[in-house]
Amino acid sequence: MITIKDIARVAGVSHTTVSRALNGSPLIKKVTRDRIERIAAEMNYVPNYSAKSLVTKRSFTIGLFFSSIEQGTSSSFLVDAIKGISHVLDENYNLTVHGIDSVQHFAAIQPQRFDGILVMSQSDEDNAFIYHVKTMGIPLVVLNRQLEDPGIMNVVANDREGVKEALDYAVSQGHRKFAIIEGKPGFKSSTERKQGFMDSLIAHRLSLSPEYFAAGDYSIDSGYSAMTALLNLADPPTAVFCSNDDMAIGAMNACYAHGAAVPQQVSLIGFDDIMFARYTNPALTTVRKPIADISELGTKMLIQLMQQPGQNPQQLFVKTSLMIRDTVTAL
Amino acid sequence: MITIKDIARVAGVSHTTVSRALNGSPLIKKVTRDRIERIAAEMNYVPNYSAKSLVTKRSFTIGLFFSSIEQGTSSSFLVDAIKGISHVLDENYNLTVHGIDSVQHFAAIQPQRFDGILVMSQSDEDNAFIYHVKTMGIPLVVLNRQLEDPGIMNVVANDREGVKEALDYAVSQGHRKFAIIEGKPGFKSSTERKQGFMDSLIAHRLSLSPEYFAAGDYSIDSGYSAMTALLNLADPPTAVFCSNDDMAIGAMNACYAHGAAVPQQVSLIGFDDIMFARYTNPALTTVRKPIADISELGTKMLIQLMQQPGQNPQQLFVKTSLMIRDTVTAL
DNA sequence: AACTAAACTGTAATCGTTAACAATACTGCA
């Protein structure tokens, strides 16, 4: 493998000069720099990142940590996240992917191994990890799950606003009897989405009857059972907001199973806009959570943070968008 | 950050001894080793991988390269692959993820940066990359796409066999008029699946009429148009094998659009078993391609290859499994 | 007890970079 010393020999300069020339130091005369750059290119020189890391104490790797990669249904998630990240990430940074649940020793998560860390968080249980990263002083951005702690950089979708918009739309279509299948208890996203649901109903002076609040946990199955319960009500709702698409799919299957036509008899609204929301039958009307955008923005923030570590953290909200498809009918 | 020299000072030995003790060298007396290990643990020692890499010339990173992460529909793909890989990968290996299409300079793909490379290949166009990796002498395993070259370690699903099994099943359900929507022309997988299709029909002495071979390119839209063409035939088939699930979904939508009931009027079979195959309406009967298993096996092969580079390459086939759901009716 | 071999530990060089400091080469001005 060829090193800066090889280049130095060919160029007739010291390896230090080569290092400086290749790293854009202002100390080098233009002609020297050009010559060295040309020679380096000709010799197909590629720097040894281990050596670089050793002395600069930077690792050139960004860690992307998921709550879990062993389980969890939302899979388009990962792709979208990686897309967004690699879109803005410099080519000579490496992106490594890990499941938080498979990190054995927090001690291995050190500044020397990660220049920055992105946590794609889906659960409260990530907090221990997040705080470890924070106390280690590694530049950190938490994506997707809203944190209470204002001391950590956080990029999330504006769930509440997005849900409200979706419900407003359903109201405009003539619906008046709304139910909600709630998300996993204790999750910030669950309460945010529920809030958006209530915001809209209150704004339209619609009643909030307790029997229209069905418990769920974001799983397909929970959507199925919650929907079943709602359909068995004496006076079923005409529209159901499901706190995520997975539950909406479960709900839709429940409707089929109970012979309730979607959307004629029950209209359905989801949240997330997972890839297959477009291909359910009928296609699911849902609130699009722009994971790629969140990841991209988060990565930009992380890069900033890496450059000026002193920066004070922010909470950023990314706008969702309503994907109107075929599961909400006009009444 | 604490180094082996710090440990050496505390333990009252040289840093060499520490290095040896911590790396399982047989030269170290058991008591010394134990004492050093205890001290290292107490001091929360974590080795500096840059320094290690520099001298051992190993990078402790495995690269996972996808044809593209910017495009391509099959997204559950990535998750499953990462799952399978991280399942068998030692914790002190890093897994980095890249899109082949976003690799600017092949020169940057060097043995010194990757101990091994996994290519999750979806397209012929990956060959240039694959051969670069091979000529660089980096241990390499290509997953998912069958290669012609026997010189490269290759792990794929046994598509042909899997399709045959699915078709056999449909025949057992009484179907006799079979059409196929083919995959992207030129892809090995397309011809393999087509072969499986024909294998079964020939085995059952069923006729292969040319009008039942519809062109496709693995996209949802191509599935839609191909199905439309098939439905417009004077004598439409009773069962259609779609060379992947995406096209099956497109086909299903075409059926809806043309008022053809699935499966009563047309039975549908897919391939891949993407996550949402379970949640189409009706749920799609399909051939499961076990990406996680393929990745896991491939990673094991890669690890072997890294340990004994001389090993001669193999082509491994992983068995598919037929997922019987609701899109094939009995006639 | 003396000597040899085996078992263990230490010294110092090395990996490819960067960077503090030293050295040299240029420039302009008196």
Added chain:
DNA sequence: TGCAGTATTGTTAACGATTACAGTTTAGTT
């Protein structure tokens, strides 16, 4: 021309680990 001051380049020591080689114990044999 000589000299200060700046611009450019070189020397050398790190960074934290591994490893060839040298050195020191320890055990075993006579």
